[in-house]
Every structure is written in structure tokens, then in C-alpha cells.
Amino acid sequence: MEYSALTFRPSANIAELRESATIAVSQRAKALKAEGRSIIDLGAGEPDFDTPEPVRDAAKRSLDQGATRYTAVEGILPLRQAIATEANAHYRGADGVTAGEVVVSCGSKQSLYNACLTLFGPGDEVLVPTPSWTSYYEMVGLARATAVEVHGDPAQGYKVDVERLERHATPRTRGLMLNSPSNPTGAVYAADELRAILDLAAARAWWVISDEIYQRISYGEGIAPGALDVATRRDNLIVVNGVAKAWAMTGWRVGWTISPPAVAKAMAALQSHTTSNTATVSQHAALAALTLGEPVDAMVRAMVQEFRARRDAALPILQKSRALTVLPPDGAFYFYVKVPGAGSVPDAGGAFCHALLEQAGVAIVPGSAFRTPDWVRISYAADRAQVIEACTRIAATAEAMA
Numbered sequence: 001m002e003y004s005a006l007t008f009r010p011s012a013n014i015a016e017l018r019e020s021a022t023i024a025v026s027q028r029a030k031a032l033k034a035e036g037r038s039i040i041d042l043g044a045g046e047p048d049f050d051t052p053e054p055v056r057d058a059a060k061r062s063l064d065q066g067a068t069r070y071t072a073v074e075g076i077l078p079l080r081q082a083i084a085t086e087a088n089a090h091y092r093g094a095d096g097v098t099a100g101e102v103v104v105s106c107g108s109k110q111s112l113y114n115a116c117l118t119l120f121g122p123g124d125e126v127l128v129p130t131p132s133w134t135s136y137y138e139m140v141g142l143a144r145a146t147a148v149e150v151h152g153d154p155a156q157g158y159k160v161d162v163e164r165l166e167r168h169a170t171p172r173t174r175g176l177m178l179n180s181p182s183n184p185t186g187a188v189y190a191a192d193e194l195r196a197i198l199d200l201a202a203a204r205a206w207w208v209i210s211d212e213i214y215q216r217i218s219y220g221e222g223i224a225p226g227a228l229d230v231a232t233r234r235d236n237l238i239v240v241n242g243v244a245k246a247w248a249m250t251g252w253r254v255g256w257t258i259s260p261p262a263v264a265k266a267m268a269a270l271q272s273h274t275t276s277n278t279a280t281v282s283q284h285a286a287l288a289a290l291t292l293g294e295p296v297d298a299m300v301r302a303m304v305q306e307f308r309a310r311r312d313a314a315l316p317i318l319q320k321s322r323a324l325t326v327l328p329p330d331g332a333f334y335f336y337v338k339v340p341g342a343g344s345v346p347d348a349g350g351a352f353c354h355a356l357l358e359q360a361g362v363a364i365v366p367g368s369a370f371r372t373p374d375w376v377r378i379s380y381a382a383d384r385a386q387v388i389e390a391c392t393r394i395a396a397t398a399e400a401m402a
């Protein structure tokens with residue numbers, strides 16, 4: 001049979017699926033660069049730093065010592081123990097976290113997917129504070145459940161509260177996606193705000209998937225509060241984290257979940273039919289990241305300091321433009337910005353991103369990816385001078401379009 005005779009029709013599994021806009025923007029920026037265009041890429045949320053040298057060295061040593069074969073699907077025991085130890089530094093409940101509750105995966109993206117597929121199914125509704133990272137909506141959809149958008153208040157950094165969540169709850173509500181510090185807004189939930197939401201979820205018997213991948217990239221005192229800092233019970237809680245962002249280890253693909261043992265077992269079973277374990281060498285790198293202490297911890301703090309310096313340098317440039325509304329971020333490495341045309345143009349963010357890329361050579365992500373099309377997301381996980389230059393061009397483009 002000629003290949004051309006085959007007609008491709010997406011299966012029902014992916015019929016509704018939309019490509020990841022965060023990934024698509026950075027791929028488009030790379031393609032334009034390859035064509036010779038000078039592009040500043042503030043699309044993907046990927047630190048521009050190298051993985052700390054002691055972590056790379058530990059990974060190289062592990063290869064020479066034979067870390068080249070399969071491991072247990074859920075990951076090597078020392079790594080899961082290190083993750084449990086780190087979790088117990090935050091959790092004060094009587095039931096300390098054990099390695100048996102940890103499943104290591106190929107990145108926190110896979111961990112989130114494992115959790116969504118394991119916990120949600122047809123007929124279920126999942127509350128998604130909006131704007132949220134683009135993949136939450138799609139993952140809930142891939143589980144054939146319904147993502148229910150709960151729009152936050154822009155004046156509160158788009159954070160949601162108990163009252164807003166309750167308003168969107170129905171008898172079919174089965175879970176809630178939490179993310180602090182938030183991608184795309186950079187908002188950080190205070191401990192008491194998190195506690196109130198967790199109390200509501202426990203009272204309503206909702207699963208809470210708490211994505212804490214940006215926890216260490218926080219500009220307040222110490223690291224941002226996570227669910228384990230405030231939880232009094234964990235039987236409805238799945239904490240997701242990984243090494244990608246804080247340790248500049250995106251390409252190693254190591255994330256994990258901490259969940260009740262029965263959920264962990266089910267997620268490991270799912271993963272046993274998809275990827276099996278993440279790369280063995282990457283697990284050893286993650287183990288080094290979590291256990292080497294200083295100087296690796298100092299390197300992480302230095303990277304966070306640099307993100308803060310970029311934020312502090314670029315934020316006033318955006319704030320000075322009367323054509324833009326900016327949410328000042330307290331964590332992660334994104335500016336979330338309302339652009340000209342908001343409220344009158346159907347996809348103001350998309351139109352702005354298109355004009356910015358074509359006319360000013362800057363790639364950023366349209367807010368439609370995060371279900372708020374009047375906005376755009378700017379990643380400042382890039383060289384400081386480039387971030388400043390790009391934000392200057394963004395402000396100029398906004399003035400011209402206003």
C-alpha cells in the first residue's frame with residue numbers, strides 16, 4: 001500500500017489534544033535562529049545555567065561504576081530515600097514520608113501525567129486554577145476527565161481561594177491542581193492560603209496534586225511554602241517536584257511524586273508500561289543534587305539570586321509602560337503581562353506575540369496557552385542583558401500597538 005493512501009485520523013484519545021504552546025514557541029524560536037535571524041527566546045521556562053559541576057561529576061562517575069542498566073521502575077532506593085528525607089524536613093505529621101511513597105519519573109511532567117491518569121477518569125471534574133501551566137488542562141483531558149477552570153483574581157496575582165473553588169465545585173469534583181510558585185504568574189501562596197485550600201480539599205475528599213517544581217525559586221524568606229509544610233494529613237495529597245528548574249537540570253529528565261502508597265503503586269504500574277525507569281545516570285545525578293549539600297546548595301542559591309536580579313532589573317521596564325499591566329512575581333521566573341487589545345481583540349496575547357516575534361525578534365508565550373488570552377508570559381530564565389533588551393522591545397512594541 002502507498003503511504004499516501006493512508007488517511008490519518010487522530011484517535012479519540014488525542015482528538016482534542018493541543019500541542020504544548022510552551023514547547024512550540026521555543027521550537028519556533030530555534031528554527032528562526034537556525035535560519036539566521038537574531039531572536040531573543042524568552043519562551044520556554046528553561047534555566048540558561050549549566051547543571052552544577054559536582055552533579056555532573058557524580059553522574060560521570062556513576063557511569064564508570066556501571067549505572068547503565070534498568071533500575072526499579074520507581075527509581076533507585078537511595079534517591080527515593082533522599083527525596084523522603086528532604087520531604088520530612090518539611091512535614092510535621094506523625095506519618096513520616098517513606099521511600100515507598102516516592103515514584104521517580106522522566107520529569108515532573110510525567111509525574112503529573114501519572115497522577116492525572118491514575119486518579120481521574122471519565123465523568124470526573126478537576127479544578128484548575130486559571131491561568132495555569134498549559135499541560136494541566138491537556139493531561140486532565142487525556143485522562144478523559146474535565147478540567148474546570150477556576151479563574152483567580154488578577155489583583156491577587158490570579159491566586160484562587162476557598163470561596164472561588166467552592167463556587168466551581170460539583171458532586172463530580174474529584175481533584176484540584178495546585179501550583180505554587182505559579183507558572184505562568186509567579187504568584188506564591190502563603191502558608192495560611194495553602195492550608196485553607198488543603199483543609200477544603202480534605203473536607204470534600206478531593207485529591208490535591210501539588211506541583212512544587214518552582215519551590216526553591218522564590219524571592220521571599222527562604223523557599224516557598226509547600227503542601228507538606230502545612231498538611232496535617234496526606235491521604236489525599238500528591239506532591240510533585242523534580243530537579244529540573246532549581247538545579248538547572250531540565251535535560252536530565254528527573255521528577256517525582258510523593259503520594260499515599262496505594263497511589264504510588266498504581267502510578268509505578270502505569271509507568272512500567274510506558275517509560276519504565278528514567279535514565280539511570282540521571283537518577284544518580286539527581287541523588288547528587290539532593291545530597292551533596294554545599295557547594296551545590298550554594299550554587300542553587302546563586303542561581304536564584306541571579307533570577308531575582310533579572311526580575312528586579314526588568315520589572316520596572318515593563319511597569320513603566322502604560323500599555324502593559326504586569327503582575328509582580330514572587331517566585332518562578334516568569335512575568336505575566338496584560339497586553340494592548342485586551343478585552344477588545346479576541347486573542348490579544350497571540351496577536352501581540354506574533355507582532356513581537358516578527359517586528360522585534362523576541363519570542364514569548366501567548367496567554368491563550370494558560371487560558372487567559374489577554375495576557376502573555378515572558379520567561380526571564382535567560383541572560384540578564386538579553387532579558388533587559390527584550391523587555392525594552394516588549395514595552396516599545398506595546399506602546400506602538402496601544
Ligand code: GLU
Nearest residue numbers: 020022023043044045183
Ligand atoms: N515548563 C516549562 C514551561 O512552561 C518548560 C516547557 C514545558 O514543558 O512546558 O515553559
